[in-house]
Amino acid sequence: MSKKAIIYVNQFFGQLGGEDTAGVGPSIHEGLIGPAMAYNAQLKDCDVTHTIICGDNYMGSNPEDAVAQILGFLENLEFDIFIAGPAFNAGRYGVACGTICKAVKDRFGVPVITSMNQENPGMEMFRKDIIIMKGGNIASKMRKDLAAVVKVANKMLAGEQVGPAAEEGYFPTGRRHQVFIEEDATTRFMRMLHARIAGEEFVSELIVPKLDRVPIAAPVKDLKQAKVALLTTGGIVPVDNPDRIQSASATRWGKYDITGMERLESGVFKTIHAGFDPAAANADPNVIMPIDVLRAMEKEGVFGSLHQYFYSTVGTGTTEKEASRMAKEILPLLQADNVDACIMVST
Amino acid sequence: MVKEIERAGIPIVHMCNIVPVSKTVGANRIVPTISIPYPLGDPATSREDQWKLRYHRVRVALEALATDVEEQTVFPV
Numbered sequence: 340m341s342k343k344a345i346i347y348v349n350q351f352f353g354q355l356g357g358e359d360t361a362g363v364g365p366s367i368h369e370g371l372i373g374p375a376m377a378y379n380a381q382l383k384d385c386d387v388t389h390t391i392i393c394g395d396n397y398m399g400s401n402p403e404d405a406v407a408q409i410l411g412f413l414e415n416l417e418f419d420i421f422i423a424g425p426a427f428n429a430g431r432y433g434v435a436c437g438t439i440c441k442a443v444k445d446r447f448g449v450p451v452i453t454s455m456n457q458e459n460p461g462m463e464m465f466r467k468d469i470i471i472m473k474g475g476n477i478a479s480k481m482r483k484d485l486a487a488v489v490k491v492a493n494k495m496l497a498g499e500q501v502g503p504a505a506e507e508g509y510f511p512t513g514r515r516h517q518v519f520i521e522e523d524a525t526t527r528f529m530r531m532l533h534a535r536i537a538g539e540e541f542v543s544e545l546i547v548p549k550l551d552r553v554p555i556a557a558p559v560k561d562l563k564q565a566k567v568a569l570l571t572t573g574g575i576v577p578v579d580n581p582d583r584i585q586s587a588s589a590t591r592w593g594k595y596d597i598t599g600m601e602r603l604e605s606g607v608f609k610t611i612h613a614g615f616d617p618a619a620a621n622a623d624p625n626v627i628m629p630i631d632v633l634r635a636m637e638k639e640g641v642f643g644s645l646h647q648y649f650y651s652t653v654g655t656g657t658t659e660k661e662a663s664r665m666a667k668e669i670l671p672l673l674q675a676d677n678v679d680a681c682i683m684v685s686t
Numbered sequence: 687m688v689k690e691i692e693r694a695g696i697p698i699v700h701m702c703n704i705v706p707v708s709k710t711v712g713a714n715r716i717v718p719t720i721s722i723p724y725p726l727g728d729p730a731t732s733r734e735d736q737w738k739l740r741y742h743r744v745r746v747a748l749e750a751l752a753t754d755v756e757e758q759t760v761f762p763v
Contacts, residue, residue: 460707555714556697562752619724626727632741666690680751685702
């Protein structure tokens, strides 16, 4: 008898629509939708019985409820494996795939697997909990990423041992397995030491993680005297987008003067961010850039003053490297203007 | 971006919806927002309610900037 798989996809791959449907809650469908078709064709002796679809924003904003509903759908179903994605470098989708895979694994104890790009924030969040295949950055890598998931999924279904991360192509889970090798420990140690001294490559079973943590900045001493700057990755720009900031995978940023403005007016500012439905922010840009309430608090004396400029870019598909470079370009301007503290609003 | 600014010693508060992402990336002062498309004002609610919500959360963010923290902190809203 063939085994059974259930697939999780977001609203886009579930063919419900784009950002306009990102807020829809979870639903379950008998049969094959989107990537489920390819999984069904490629999984060995295994049929995909159901496709679960959930909007990325719904999962992002209501994770407990979304997970509870989906676990409810699965409660009375038989399945041998649960597969989510691939999620590429879609941040919300990656976090959703990780969240649901972990929940399904914890509740039902079945094998789970997904795929993400190394830049996807969901990767670092969940790689220790579940197997996440190393995927491409954009959806055009679907065929390759899906095949990589299938290869390991077929091993899981057959009850075979899944090999080490580097061999199988998933992100290291941080677990070590005991294996017996021919070489004795002393010889192996000396070989690694020689390689290290010679600057050659070697693989240790103990990987020292590189964590980039920043020391916590001291708080502002007196909020009432502080000059505060507002920054966003939500893509709020003047309507003509003078700096031609890209709607996704941004490499540019803008600096915009708000002297004399009590709020950001619709029709004067808008969002060019391609990662969410822009309707609400275009109707009232203050829902992303809260200039209106900051002006009120400035008058009330809650804090010293609002910096004359705000800084904006788009944070969807943007690599950490680019984000870091853009911040390093903005930083000297903030320092030159004696900005004491910053608020960053992300979408 | 938050990290590069904080690295220079400027306190910065991250207002965002998916808090675990902010924590993973390494923001140290975090204030949750209500959604991705409209972090600080649900268009399904009245203008007054949106204002109140926005005022409250931005005020929490400002106070976070003046608060000494020892570790990554999510400020309650």
